[in-house]
Each structure stands twice: as structure tokens, then as C-alpha cells.
Amino acid sequence: MTEWIEACGAGDVDEEDVIRFDHEGRVYAIYRSPEDRYFATDGLCTHEQISLADGLVMDDIIECPKHNGRFNYKTGEAKGAPVCVNLRTYPVRVEGGMVFIEV
Amino acid sequence: MSQHYVIVGAGEAGARAAVALREQGFAGDVTLVGGETHLPYERPPLSKEGMLAELFAAKTIATAERLAEAGIAFRGGFAVTRIDRESKRLEGVDGRAIGYDKLLLATGAAPRRLPGVEGARVVYLRTIEDALLLREALVTGRHLAVIGGGFIGLELAASARLRGADVTLIEALPRLLSRGVPEAMARQIEARHVAGGVTLVFGDGIAAIASGPDSAVVTLASGRRIEADLVLVGIGAVPNVALAEAAGLAVENGIAVDRHLATGDADIFAAGDCCSFPLQIYGGRRVRLESWRNAQDQGNLAALNMLGAGEAVSSVPWFWSDQYELTLQIAGLSDEGIRTVRRDLGDGASILFHLANDGRLVAASGLGVGNAVARDIRLAEMLIGKSARPDVAALGDAGVKLKELLAAA
Numbered sequence: 001m002t003e004w005i006e007a008c009g010a011g012d013v014d015e016e017d018v019i020r021f022d023h024e025g026r027v028y029a030i031y032r033s034p035e036d037r038y039f040a041t042d043g044l045c046t047h048e049q050i051s052l053a054d055g056l057v058m059d060d061i062i063e064c065p066k067h068n069g070r071f072n073y074k075t076g077e078a079k080g081a082p083v084c085v086n087l088r089t090y091p092v093r094v095e096g097g098m099v100f101i102e103v
Numbered sequence: 104m105s106q107h108y109v110i111v112g113a114g115e116a117g118a119r120a121a122v123a124l125r126e127q128g129f130a131g132d133v134t135l136v137g138g139e140t141h142l143p144y145e146r147p148p149l150s151k152e153g154m155l156a157e158l159f160a161a162k163t164i165a166t167a168e169r170l171a172e173a174g175i176a177f178r179g180g181f182a183v184t185r186i187d188r189e190s191k192r193l194e195g196v197d198g199r200a201i202g203y204d205k206l207l208l209a210t211g212a213a214p215r216r217l218p219g220v221e222g223a224r225v226v227y228l229r230t231i232e233d234a235l236l237l238r239e240a241l242v243t244g245r246h247l248a249v250i251g252g253g254f255i256g257l258e259l260a261a262s263a264r265l266r267g268a269d270v271t272l273i274e275a276l277p278r279l280l281s282r283g284v285p286e287a288m289a290r291q292i293e294a295r296h297v298a299g300g301v302t303l304v305f306g307d308g309i310a311a312i313a314s315g316p317d318s319a320v321v322t323l324a325s326g327r328r329i330e331a332d333l334v335l336v337g338i339g340a341v342p343n344v345a346l347a348e349a350a351g352l353a354v355e356n357g358i359a360v361d362r363h364l365a366t367g368d369a370d371i372f373a374a375g376d377c378c379s380f381p382l383q384i385y386g387g388r389r390v391r392l393e394s395w396r397n398a399q400d401q402g403n404l405a406a407l408n409m410l411g412a413g414e415a416v417s418s419v420p421w422f423w424s425d426q427y428e429l430t431l432q433i434a435g436l437s438d439e440g441i442r443t444v445r446r447d448l449g450d451g452a453s454i455l456f457h458l459a460n461d462g463r464l465v466a467a468s469g470l471g472v473g474n475a476v477a478r479d480i481r482l483a484e485m486l487i488g489k490s491a492r493p494d495v496a497a498l499g500d501a502g503v504k505l506k507e508l509l510a511a512a
Binding site for chain 1: 119395399473474475478
């Protein structure tokens with residue numbers, strides 16, 4: 001069963017940036033794209049469990065801060081070595097200035 | 104007839120090149136030759152997480168299934184003894200041989216040895232076996248002597264302390280990390296090791312090391328004696344060039360390659376720790392890099408160029424080290440700079456930007472807890488790659504986003 005949970009305020013994330021969101025022992029990453037849309041993925045890199053929220057967002061890509069593993073945060077797709085396992089993504093909606101994700 | 108591309112060395116550069124050949128659609132035969140019997144594995148964890156994890160598990164770069172799926176023949180435990188360039192053949196022991204059409208040398212580097220020092224209690228770190236031996240020896244109540252205040256020595260000193268062992272680290276120079284790390288950051292790292300309980304000895308050389316079956320005695324130039332259960336020597340690495348040299352290829356602090364990673368033989372390339380190459384961003388200065396990222400980048404690039412892409416090395420050197428809760432990241436080579444600008448990121452994290460006399464950003468060194476400096480170092484790397492001349496006041500002001508400086512560059 002899934003549920004919608006409130007992750008953060010829409011203004012808490014800068015454009016073309018990411019923040020970390022912890023919920024029930026799980027780490028998520030909430031993104032705001034350069035075109036001002038919101039996305040959510042698992043918050044830890046599939047290579048070595050590093051928090052992606054310390055990484056750099058450029059266009060559609062989040063880059064892991066440790067070893068530069070790259071993912072498309074809109075689709076979760078791993079973009080090549082050292083990462084080969086895709087990131088899980090979550091549906092997002094913005095309501096009343098808050099960002100909700102479906103987990 | 105099908106082409107056969109052979110890669111000698113199954114470390115980061117070699118394994119990456121093998122996979123990249125397939126990613127680029129190469130349909131011929133690919134053979135990856137490893138001197139070790141293990142499948143390709145990541146070396147960085149050996150001095151870090153690998154020392155600290157409850158159970159040691161090597162992190163493979165490519166599993167047997169993945170290699171098989173990609174149609175990469177892995178020949179582990181194959182020691183190449185000679186390259187016969189005339190008949191394009193690699194010779195191994197027992198008369199074994201492998202023919203090639205194109206060859207990549209990714210032979211890596213080996214720990215620099217202390218001359219005249221041998222013995223069961225004197226160890227180096229490069230392989231899984233070395234790491235397992237260290238893990239077993241480094242437990243509460245044991246004493247580790249580390250020779251050399253470089254990255255391997257310091258990472259192992261931190262890991263040994265976290266495992267409960269006592270550590271004495273001996274550095275011949277007056278400070279740690281004198282090659283490549285700014286003094287202010289080396290002093291911060293030094294203070295962390297002192298707080299962690301490491302005994303540091305500076306400015307003293309090694310007169311002798313006597314190794315018995317269970318312990319060793321290090322005698323310093325000053326006459327001081329240090330007894331230890333184990334002595335780790337971490338005094339740098341030397342490139343594995345013997346094969347290339349014997350085959351008549353040029354060697355210049357590593358197998359000398361051009362900006363396409365090609366040797367003087369059109370069918371032989373080299374990549375990773377074993378080669379020296381001209382770095383375009385610094386006017387073609389010839390360097391050899393010992394780093395994980397460089398091995399990856401060059402493995403990829405060598406594969407492309409074996410397929411005729413003719414692409415030049417364009418990446419900026421990048422390096423990291425983990426010690427205790429601290430991470431150091433460096434982009435570029437700081438000795439290219441003549442002055443520094445400091446940016447404070449809060450919580451003790453900071454970045455030093457290194458500028459050349461013409462104002463070009465040539466390197467950035469960052470130190471902080473966890474990944475506090477990662478994002479800014481990555482952006483600095485891109486600025487360095489663009490030979491940007493950012494405003495000095497903006498660099499020093501943490502309120503100015505480096506992303507904005509990059510957009511303006």
C-alpha cells in the first residue's frame with residue numbers, strides 16, 4: 001500500500017538542486033529541476049550508500065558526491081560506471097506550497 | 104578475421120576499458136589479463152571501509168556473470184613475461200601465449216619498497232591479501248608503526264586507531280602530505296590524527312628495521328627505537344613499466360603516452376597509474392596520476408581510442424581521501440598555483456582555491472566532515488576545466504554560488 005507524505009516546503013529546495021528527506025528509516029532525495037518541477041528518488045547512491053543530497057544537480061542529472069556516479073533523477077536511470085543499478089523514483093505532487101511524495 | 108583486443112592489468116583502468124570496448128560496440132574478441140587471480144576489484148576501500156567493516160568483502164568492479172555476459176574473457180593469475188611486438192604476442196610462464204591485434208597496458212603501480220628491508224612483519228598495501236593481513240594484525244592492544252605520512256599511511260593509521268590498535272607514524276619531512284596537499288589542510292589532518300591518538304614523529308629518517316617472526320623494531324636516524332607488532336611502509340608507488348621498457352617502448356616516469364594514450368607503437372596504448380601523459384589544461388605538462396578516477400577516465404578513453412576515436416585527455420585530476428569522519432577532495436594540481444583564496448563552508452569545512460599568476464583557477468582543495476566539500480569541489484573542477492578566471496572576492500564568499508561563477512565562465 002502506498003501513501004502520500006509531506007516531504008518539504010516547495011521553497012526549501014533551490015532550483016536545480018536537491019535536499020535530503022528522511023522518513024521511517026528510509027532516505028529520500030527531493031529535487032527541483034531547472035524548469036521548476038519537483039522529483040523524488042531514493043536518497044542513497046546504489047554504488048556505496050552515500051547520500052545523494054550532498055551531490056551536484058546539473059540539468060536532469062544528480063551526481064553522487066563520493067565517486068561521481070550519475071543518475072537521471074527524473075527517471076532513476078544509472079548513467080554509467082561506477083553505477084549500474086538504477087535509482088528508484090517516487091511520484092511527486094505540489095499542493096499548497098508543500099511537496100508530497102508517494103511512498 | 105575477428106580482431107583481438109587484449110588488456111594487461113585487471114585493475115580499475117583495465118576492467119573499465121574492457122567494459123567500455125563493449126559499450127562502444129566493439130564486436131571482436133576482448134581478453135582481460137590479470138596478474139592476480141581475483142576478479143577485478145576496487146582498491147580504494149582496502150585502506151578505508153575494508154579495514155573497518157565487520158566482515159571483509161572485496162568490492163568487485165565486474166562480476167564473473169557480467170564479464171561473461173559482455174563476452175570478455177578474463178585470464179586471472181596470468182603473469183605476462185614479455186611483449187613480442189614483432190609477432191604481436193604476449194608471452195607468459197610455461198610457454199603460454201596470447202596474440203593481440205591491439206594492446207592496452209594497464210599494469211598499475213606497486214608500492215615503493217624500502218631498500219634492504221625484508222621480513223615477515225614489514226608490509227605494504229596494494230592487494231586484498233595485504234589488506235587481510237593488516238586487518239588480522241590490527242586489533243586492540245597491538246602496535247602498528249607506519250613509515251610515511253602520505254595517503255596510504257594516514258588512511259591506515261586512522262583505520263588502525265578505529266580498530267583499537269596503537270599507531271606511531273614516522274614522516275621524514277616536517278609535515279604530512281607534503282606532495283599535493285596545502286600545508287593548512289595537512290595541519291588540520293595532523294591535528295585530527297593527534298586527537299585520534301596517533302603518535303606522530305616528524306623529521307626523522309629510518310636507520311634500520313629488524314623484523315622477527317612476531318614483531319619488529321624500527322630504529323630511527325636519531326637513534327630512537329620503536330617496537331611494533333607490524334610495520335606498514337607507505338612511501339609512495341612506482342609504475343609497473345618493466346614489460347613496456349623491455350619491449351622498447353618509451354618510459355618517462357611511467358609508460359610515456361601521447362594525449363590519446365597511445366605509445367610509440369600504434370597498436371599499443373597505456374592507461375592509469377602506469378603511464379605518464381601530457382595534461383592539456385596545464386599546457387601539456389607531463390604527469391602521472393595515481394588515482395581511482397584517473398584510472399576510470401583513462402580506461403574509458405583508451406577503449407575509445409583503440410577503436411580509433413582519436414580523443415584527447417581532457418579531464419581534470421581529481422582525488423579523495425577518507426580519514427576518520429573527514430574527507431579531503433582535491434581537483435587539479437595545487438602546485439600549478441601561486442596563491443590561494445579560502446572559502447569557509449561552516450562546520451569546519453573549507454575550500455582553498457589555487458590560482459595561477461594570470462588569475463586562472465588551477466586547483467581546489469577541500470576538507471570537511473563527510474561530503475561537505477564535494478559539491479563545490481565538483482564545480483571547481485568544471486571551472487578548472489574551462490580555464491576560468493573567477494573573481495577572487497566571489498571565490499572567497501560562501502554566499503556566492505560556484506554554479507553562478509560557472510555559468511558566467
